[in-house]
Amino acid sequence: MPFIRLSLVAAVALLATGCANNSPALGSKNISYGDTKAVETVTNEFGSTDLQMIAESMTRSLAQSGTLQGRPVVQVYDVKNKTSEYIDTREITTSIKTQLMKSGTARFASDNTDMQSQVDQLKLQNQSGLYKQSTVSKTGNMVAAKYRLEGSISSIVKRSSDYKDVFYKFSLQLIDVESGLAEWMDEKEIRKTTER
Amino acid sequence: MLPRTLGILVLIVAVQLTGCAAFRSYDTELQQTNQQLTSGNVDGALMLLEKHNTSDDKDLLYYFEKGELLRSKGDLAGSQTAWRHADQSVIAWEDAVKLDSGKYLAQFGSYLVNDKVRRYEGYDYEKVMLTTQMALNLLEKNDFDGARIAIKKTHEREAVIAELRDRQYLKSEEEAQSHGVTLQYKDLKGYPVESLDDPEVVGLKNSYQSAFSHYLAGFVYEALGEKDLAAPGYRQAAELRPNTPLLDQALIDLDAAGSQNTGTDGSEVLLVLQTGFAPARDSIRIPLPLPIDNNLVITTLSFPVIRSDTSTPFFNQVGIDGQPVNLTALNSTTAMSRRALRDDMPGILVRTTVRAISRGVAQKKLNEVNPLAGLALGIASAVTEGADTRTWRTLPDNTLVARIRLKPGEHQVVLPSSLGGTHVRLKIDRPYQVVTLRAIGNQVYSGGLAAQVIPSNPPQAVAINIP
Numbered sequence: 073m074p075f076i077r078l079s080l081v082a083a084v085a086l087l088a089t090g091c092a093n094n095s096p097a098l099g100s101k102n103i104s105y106g107d108t109k110a111v112e113t114v115t116n117e118f119g120s121t122d123l124q125m126i127a128e129s130m131t132r133s134l135a136q137s138g139t140l141q142g143r144p145v146v147q148v149y150d151v152k153n154k155t156s157e158y159i160d161t162r163e164i165t166t167s168i169k170t171q172l173m174k175s176g177t178a179r180f181a182s183d184n185t186d187m188q189s190q191v192d193q194l195k196l197q198n199q200s201g202l203y204k205q206s207t208v209s210k211t212g213n214m215v216a217a218k219y220r221l222e223g224s225i226s227s228i229v230k231r232s233s234d235y236k237d238v239f240y241k242f243s244l245q246l247i248d249v250e251s252g253l254a255e256w257m258d259e260k261e262i263r264k265t266t267e268r
Numbered sequence: 269m270l271p272r273t274l275g276i277l278v279l280i281v282a283v284q285l286t287g288c289a290a291f292r293s294y295d296t297e298l299q300q301t302n303q304q305l306t307s308g309n310v311d312g313a314l315m316l317l318e319k320h321n322t323s324d325d326k327d328l329l330y331y332f333e334k335g336e337l338l339r340s341k342g343d344l345a346g347s348q349t350a351w352r353h354a355d356q357s358v359i360a361w362e363d364a365v366k367l368d369s370g371k372y373l374a375q376f377g378s379y380l381v382n383d384k385v386r387r388y389e390g391y392d393y394e395k396v397m398l399t400t401q402m403a404l405n406l407l408e409k410n411d412f413d414g415a416r417i418a419i420k421k422t423h424e425r426e427a428v429i430a431e432l433r434d435r436q437y438l439k440s441e442e443e444a445q446s447h448g449v450t451l452q453y454k455d456l457k458g459y460p461v462e463s464l465d466d467p468e469v470v471g472l473k474n475s476y477q478s479a480f481s482h483y484l485a486g487f488v489y490e491a492l493g494e495k496d497l498a499a500p501g502y503r504q505a506a507e508l509r510p511n512t513p514l515l516d517q518a519l520i521d522l523d524a525a526g527s528q529n530t531g532t533d534g535s536e537v538l539l540v541l542q543t544g545f546a547p548a549r550d551s552i553r554i555p556l557p558l559p560i561d562n563n564l565v566i567t568t569l570s571f572p573v574i575r576s577d578t579s580t581p582f583f584n585q586v587g588i589d590g591q592p593v594n595l596t597a598l599n600s601t602t603a604m605s606r607r608a609l610r611d612d613m614p615g616i617l618v619r620t621t622v623r624a625i626s627r628g629v630a631q632k633k634l635n636e637v638n639p640l641a642g643l644a645l646g647i648a649s650a651v652t653e654g655a656d657t658r659t660w661r662t663l664p665d666n667t668l669v670a671r672i673r674l675k676p677g678e679h680q681v682v683l684p685s686s687l688g689g690t691h692v693r694l695k696i697d698r699p700y701q702v703v704t705l706r707a708i709g710n711q712v713y714s715g716g717l718a719a720q721v722i723p724s725n726p727p728q729a730v731a732i733n734i735p
Contacts, residue, residue: 115431153496156503158423158485161496185493 116264127167147217155227298661306709336662342715384656392476407702408716413654464610475608479508482599491700540663544580551655560628572655587682597669691722
């Protein structure tokens, strides 16, 4: 009997503490954090799930293709946005770049946007006279890319009074800078249909 | 004695229920304000605005107008503060719509409240133009990063509006069917149907997408080196205004290798000319036979009509350093406002008709019990019945642009003689620059760092191309 009583007390205590979140929280109850990987179907415009799907599919395909032997240097170019939607395609290439970098598959040269900052920093170190000579990064030692990565995203939108259908096609290719040959290429298609 | 007291009481209650908004003539208020602006007295215009808005609880319209007036005065910081207040109201509206659009649409479809006593929420095109104007304010200070935020907000807002309107028009059709209202605006005898069926109005894809907003988005993204976002800006502008060489060229040039301007061959300057005022909304009374208690009763109903502004002549050319430069018209607030009314008319017709029928029935019942109270209700209804005439009136009507390559340094822009031939000095010192001028009547306003209106009127003025 004492065992049952003790077990009951323990069970009640566990239940009482079970779901409690002891960390301090401020603000409205209507705001919550969600799973960043959860499938988002709020509208049928380009969304977070599409971005993640494309980035994962392209990274897997490129990493498994066998093209990137010996961690070659790759330069990422803009992905041409051929849709009428404001899609920040750099976010897609940044995700691909991050995943390839984390898996140690490739190294990346400064891309178009980073290049100006890189040049400015080199100039500052070499021309301003502000830095101790032994710590200055020398010019002429930047590593050139063996491959360039470029692609495009396009869409076909169809509407009727009852349906809206959006078809996205994302293509990416890896081109050998010296030979100009496309060494790898893949595409990801996404169809989203909304019933009104 | 008792019936008379009751009658007066009903009248007082009816008047109080409808609130002061029912008696406010927004059109008259803003006509006075705009007259001050047309004559160059911005402080006078601001004073009038404050005089007409003495309550502590300022509405969206007050902030819309104040932002535009302060912008004309050259107080860009003050203008941004006022518009940020307006933006907060629009954000609250967006949140309400996103959270529960069904609930939002249900309250919008209420038949008891007259449209003009609702809290002003702003028309769709006004919400889009708000952030576009805010972006222009920031670009006047060469703040492209700040403008990018306003621009991103504009296209995100457009998406919310598109989603909501799809549902609203569907619901409006269903409600018209459920109330047996088959009336269309084309059936209203005496209504200026041609103003809503104008080819420019019908040609618009909807009321809230502006070719100018998208073109400006394209320009800002291009200046920031984001071609992937600049392309849809130019593309959407080209889709909204097909066969416009300026828009087609922007896309072609963007695809050219190394298209980002570094400033070595001069600056890429976007000259934006905003002219006139947004149109007014007036109320027109039309008698219609309505089925009240199984009898057809001729009842006078009020419907809104759009009245264009005539303060500023249309022009499509300016002189830059002595050379004529053609301008491309990318936005007409009049056309957008007409389109908004055209799209809203089915809903307005259902609401006005159903409200008139219920009021007619109520008045008839009250007449049977107490004729004086019935009369009082009739008077109160007649006084308060009228279309909603509120709209953002200081918003510019036409927006025209010219994209030109200019060498760094000083340049001179001359406006047509019909606008007083005003001279404006431009200071160009960056690879990408946006210069905005506002022309109202003979007045030209500019508050930016790059443009300075020269007060005197030298005789040399360029000829105007009348289209």
